């Protein structure tokens with residue numbers, strides 16, 4: 001029998017349908033609530049609000065489960081690559097060999113920016129944060145594809161998606177080179193996606209970067225683990241912008257801005273800065289943990305806690321192992337890794353963190369991997385943005401292809417002054 005939620009208010013009763021997802025998650029469909037009752041719901045931070053129905057990613061935060069299109073993240077991390085996973089997320093299925101070749105070729109064919117874009121980089125100060133450059137330049141790229149604003153066919157979408165996924169990497173590398181006063185290095189068509197980013201970031205005009213396969217593999221894994229994460233702040237932003245029928249590049253640029261904040265993607269930079277601070281001050285982490293528990297200190301244990309995971313973030317487990325593997329293969333000993341492990345151990349046995357179900361999240365160990373590869377800390381969130389691009393593109397597509405999608409327009413409960421009248425300036429105190 002179909003479940004119905006009953007609401008009793010003002011002596012009357014209303015019925016609302018219950019929607020059940022394929023993984024048995026249940027939601028009360030309140031789309032008729034305001035029309036029927038005059039009430040709206042209030043849910044600060046949307047912790048209890050399903051904003052859409054989606055077929056892309058499943059998370060069970062209580063059990064620490066993450067699946068892209070039904071496939072567990074652990075299997076993908078072990079067996080797949082970022083580009084194959086990007087195809088899975090955007091196109092909805094794992095590609096055949098021919099499909100993967102076609103997709104990779106499309107990315108390679110579209111990896112160059114319009115040459116005049118190079119001059120745009122020169123307008124930024126060298127100390128500009130690369131997330132600001134990334135967001136601006138993604139939006140600026142749309143100017144070179146006027147058809148973005150008009151055409152909406154499936155083939156056209158694939159081309160735009162490939163352009164965005166490929167060029168976000170080129171923009172990221174160029175932003176880094178500009179910030180260091182280094183000459184631009186163009187992509188090499190024979191290199192794979194992640195290796196090509198490292199080449200563009202670190203080669204010199206007269207000398208190719210010494211590409212270590214272990215480093216490229218670890219970075220590819222970071223991209224893969226970040227590829228989608230259902231309705232997080234930046235993805236919800238992309239969907240919100242897309243709902244107004246803004247183009248794909250504009251929607252993704254907005255996603256970059258949302259990701260930048262330290263409570264979201266900016267946390268990977270914040271984690272490393274926190275570890276550096278602890279190291280500098282000769283603390284083993286105990287003092288910082290104490291401060292993180294004190295609301296008045298303004299500190300949080302960065303890389304800990306998650307809105308959805310109330311158990312170990314499955315991505316953190318994979319990244320922690322990858323971090324150990326990479327450092328041992330590259331023969332690097334990093335005191336920050338020791339501090340991170342000590343912090344984790346101390347937090348996981350501390351009642352403050354246990355009671356609040358705060359576990360390491362994806363950002364806790366990823367910075368140590370990036371540092372080992374030589375990626376500077378201000379680029380960490382940019383790396384997250386490159387990784388998240390398939391998720392943003394797939395969510396954009398869902399919005400555009402859904403026949404029921406409406407413009408996103410939440411309501412509010414007004415708490416400001418009641419009616420008051422305009423007073424001429426001379427009469428004001």
Ligand code: CMC
Nearest residue numbers: 263264265267292300301302303304305306307356361362
């Ligand atoms: N350190 C110390 N206390 C914390 C932390 C933390 N990292 N995270 C949450 N708390 C406390 C918080 O103060 C609150 O305590 P109380 O109930 O006594 O008021 C309780 O735990 C619940 O926290 P919340 O802020 O209501 O939880 P939220 O779901 O709104 O926030 C979060 C989730 C990820 C923003 C938060 O845990 C946080 O700020 N973590 C640190 C930043 C971070 O690592 N962000 C990356 C998230 S994963 C990557 C991504 O997808 O963006």
